Amino acid sequence: MRLFSYGLVRALVYGVIGLVAGMAVTMAVRAALGLAAWAAAPVSATGSIVGTLTFLWGVGAFTDWWSWARGAHAAEPPHHHRDGPEWPRYLNFDPNHRIIGVQYTVTSVIVMLTGGLLALTFRLELAQPGMQIMTTDTYNYLMSAHGIIMIAAILMGVGGMANFLIPMMIGAPDMAFPRVNALSYWIAVPGLIMVVSSLFTGGFDTGWTGYPPLGVKAPLGAQFFYLGVFVVGLSSIIGSVNYIVTIIKMRAPGMTWFRMPIFVWGMFATALIQLIATQFIGMAFLMVVLERLLGMGFFDPAKGGDVVLFQHIFWFYSHPAVYVFILPGLGVISELLPVFVRKPLFGYKWVALSSMFIALVGFLVWAHHMFATGLGMVLNNAFMVTTLLVAVPTGVKFFSWLATLWGGKITFETPMLFVLGSWVIFLIGGLSGPTNAFIATDLYVHDTYFVVAHFHHTMFGGFVFPFFAAIYYWFPKATGRMYSERLGKIHFWLMLVGFHLMTIAMFWIGLHGMRRRIADYDPTQGFGPWQTVTTTGAYLVGIGVTIFVINMIRSARRGEVAVPNPWRSMSPEWQLPSPPPDGNFETPPEVIGDPYDYGLAGASYVRVAAPSAAGH
Amino acid sequence: MDLQSKLAGKFRLGWIVAGGLTLLTLVEYWVATAVTGNLPYILVIAILKAWLILKYFMHISQVWDEEGEH
């Protein structure tokens, strides 16, 4: 069977078999214990856990470890050099960081399209007051799934950029643990499937935050949501171990900490957060699942539990997590600006350290999501001040970017347009933050559309726009072909205009009392026309993204062949052939200058031995 | 010094650390039964035990001093 030579196909088949087998065994055990054999929650829970493991077995994640455990020495990191087309590698368990990066990125886009489609669906419902096309339950399910699916998509996108770029940027042949790296991608896939399948197994109406007691009472879909996020979280954790070890130990000779490309700094800060914080959402969700399945009353006051405890554990991840989403994006902005401005990044050290400072402060601000839970004034004030402090390093980044623009020779290719767009969007996102930090005003705007708009600004400015910039910018590196500049620009303008239409209306009605996460709203408050504007904006964004997808598919297949270094970048990855060979550099590159010495005659960042013309 | 006498030395060190850990555990148990409001004492003892395990059993210093030789 040729189909079975693709890891993905094997994984899906094995996964389904494991799911069914796990469910059957659970039912048999239940029957043996004298319980009713069928109980949807426990049977599907064990089934999906077994299914996840067999999925990984099917894709080949355990092959090498299994042979090691049986006593055979596993092969060295298997860098395949295969003849024939390269695309089957993307469907298999392949330890090469570049392949994994593309796998992550494509998955991210697919998941993002799924989440976006959900948003467009319920946005239609919200365009007018009253319920027109769905029930309030359906709205709640779509809205909740939209949140978590988008977050999963962002995590995938971060993984994509990190995997594709870190080894090349620091002059390493690959990640420190290539097999673990591939595992971190493939383990996310069943997690994503579980998260999406929550919609088809009853849905969940808790929002992406999954607060108990509502989360304990929610339909069966909630269990898939919690378990899926848990599994995606595992992927994040193992990924981050790899990034940190690679960055600390595998930099090219001469690449000191302050000579790393700035994106790597952003990823380092991100990986530290992922490593430490992700366990918190995993445990918070696991505890809710245990409460649902076994009745362990962690968050049930009648059983000695505490409702608010969940929120503390949850936000201890989920606040730093927003820095996981934005720091790589801000890294992309800092990385691309100097190239298109033809000028060094202003205040490199300050920009680098501000990422670390944001990561650090990010751990000290979680309870600003909880002012309305009645924390007490001492905690309230402490968290207000730490939250406001985030403005300082973020401000350093903004002003440094402005100073980078000053005196440059700016060109406006699509990646640069997205960088500039994200600058504007993130600025508004950042400026709308303090309103939520001050207790008095937060108790007013908390849980309104103001927060929704603020959050979407930080996500679009901090991740979505930079992610698109990164995809356009490194598209020639990954495929060897050029994207269509014209379609790219149409995509940009549609997204920019659509997005602002969407959020400006949200900010305004939020300030005037529009609650978030409601399926229907009081027509007497007069929000109808504004909601129509928001929906229109959302659809413009949707059209823009559709054009992006068309552009990517067409260009990857038939785009014009790219020149070796289309952006005239000094960064090591552009000194390699496109796409680069496995192992990247024939000999380790040597860092001999600062990373962004554009405008200095004769300056050079790295010395790379002339790459073999063939590539691979 | 040959390898086996080095090993004997390492084994001796292991016993000393183990003795310390056992002693601390017994002290901890005694504190639990004899002292009320024992959290601070127990915390100090637990941190001491953790430090012994991290330093002598897990060789935590390898993380920053050594470039990885067995």
Add this chain to the structure above:
Amino acid sequence: MRKLALPLALTVILSVVAVMWVQRATLTAAPAAAEAAAVDSLLRLEFYILAVFFVLCMVFFLYSLWAFRRRAGETGDGAHFHSHTGLEIAWTVVPVIIVVAMGYHGARVIADLKAVDVPKSADDLEVIVTGQQWSWTFEYPEQGVATTDLVLPSGRSVYFRLRAVDVIHSFWVPEFRLKMDTIPGKENVLRLTPNQVGEFKVRCAELCGTRHAYMESPVRVLEAADFQAWMDEEVKIANDPTKAGPKVAGQFGCIGCHSIDGSKLVGPTWKGLAGHDVSLADGSTVTADDDYLRESIVDPSAAIVEGYADNVMPRDFATRMTEKQIADVIAYIKTLK
């Protein structure tokens, strides 16, 4: 440096315009409580600062894009400069100062409001708010009155004790500004002083399930004298079993299923129930005394009357109703001979 003149001038002019706009704009819902003034002025202050920063950044940003664009035919790179420590320190220190000053101010504002995390003072009107999926109930413990509409006097501070039965809800009247969650197992407090006579709505601000969007209850703010009159009437009703019972029975929807005229609805009729024998589905017979009636309210599955289905009546009246309300209903049933 000559290049700085135009953007700096533009920044100043546009900042003034932006600040003037913020000053005039109606940024929030119409206020109806004394606390709104402080919240709104803090919000406006924040927006002044944000407006200036926004203008500063955007002017320099757009100016740079225009002034430093690559012109046709240009090939060289930009000016080579790396950093300026003085500038970096300046734009670190200045925001730190603003943050500290604003943090202090923000802490003062919320402390001066004395709205959250404060003890009740003697002349507060106490109201116990209970959120449940998907409705609100309001109790005035000092007067012994319970309602489903929130009625408040204008100009008197109200001390809300916020409770939840099932899941987290959030008590919010946008016109009163401050919101606070109602959390199972935890009592939160909030003190507000309504000062505008009118009709508003309390709107649940924390996602709480299917009908979250519709979890709204009317709020009426009355002149002090009108409030007193309303309260006197409510107290009178509460102390008159013939009136309190029907009111509670209507409030909790009892009479939707239990007729008072002997006709058969989803549940057994109340007419002639009290004191008489009832035959149950399991074949036994009990006398409908006070204990039986009480049990049937708080634990409806304990005894099913012959000919009626189980699992129709909600089982949470024990948590939703006060003891007095249960007693009122029983007293009412006893009047229906």
Add this chain to the structure above:
Amino acid sequence: MAAHTAAHAAPRFNKLALNRLGLWLFMLSETMIFIILLVTRFVLFGTGMPEGIEVDQLLGLVITILLLASSISAYRAETAMAHGNRDAFQRNMLLTIIMGTVFLLAVVAWEWPLAPHHGLHLQEGFGIVFFAMTGMHAFHVLTGVLMLIIVYLNGRNGAYSPESYWGVEATVKYWHFVDLVWVFFYPALYLLN
């Protein structure tokens, strides 16, 4: 296929140093799980033991000493391999596995069924954190024992040498980590008053 990368990758990076850092980072991340459980225990039930709970002190002390002893034999196994003493390695490894298994059984098969008699119930009160903490720890013990068994069998087939025994080192480090967790869990579950 390996030849291509090994040619330039092998001398540049010390694989052992990478592995060690990776393992430490992984354990740091795992530490968070146990910190969360400890926090949950202290938030819900304060710094003492709630009324009406009488944990089996003797059993607690015995299994604590047992886990400690297994940590010592694990140390001896690793040190023995580092110094080329295969017999001592195999002996101590087997001892560790046995003690680990006995610990696991003592918790899961002995202590858990008894727990309700001491006022510890899975669904409410102190029992929630008792079962969650011992359960999460036992899960780590289980994975540790499985890894020890694999390493023991591989070692018997001559897979390790004093020059190359990362598998032993990693497994033993993980085992010590499991012991380290218990150092904090034991007092939190048994000793506070």
